[in-house]
Amino acid sequence: MFDHFSIAMKLAILFSGVYLWLGMLTGVWKYWQIRHSIQARAHYYVDIAHRSSLLYASATLILAVLAEFSIWSETWNLIFVMINLVFFSASILSYALHGYLKDTTNQFKVPHQLGNKVLPRTMMTLAIVLLVVGELFATGMLVMGTGLNLF
Secondary structure, eight states: OOSSSSSSHHHHHHHHHHHHHHHHHHHHHHHHHHHHTSSSSOOOOHHHHHHHHHHHHHHHHHHHHHHHHOOOHHHHHHHHHHHHHHHHHHHHHHHHHHHHTTTSOOTTTTSSTTTEEEEOOHHHHHHHHHHHHHHHHHHHHHHHHHHHHOO
């Protein structure tokens, strides 16, 4: 039935649903924390995990459409979508982990905490540089491939 859709589009649509579902789950978690908090607030990173999951759900649908209209090969479109999915997923996971551990309200604050462990500054710097370059490059290529196809 959906054989005419590319694997990149199918994967992006599926992950859009996964991110939406994670947004709903983290929303329940957020509500539970609000109800059981003296300040009537969820942990900072539980809130971020909730909002980012919902935002990544719609962003991933846009990636699906861009991949489908892009002039690049199916393999390249799949790579560009996968780069974004890896970084989106890693971001949500890191936010949820910080929310669960309640170890920080700013993951960029030095020293970089992960539970009772301290992460090397170079590790955080490398992770953020890879995220920024990866997401901008992959999405830019999908936008360019779509633009070349449409115009």
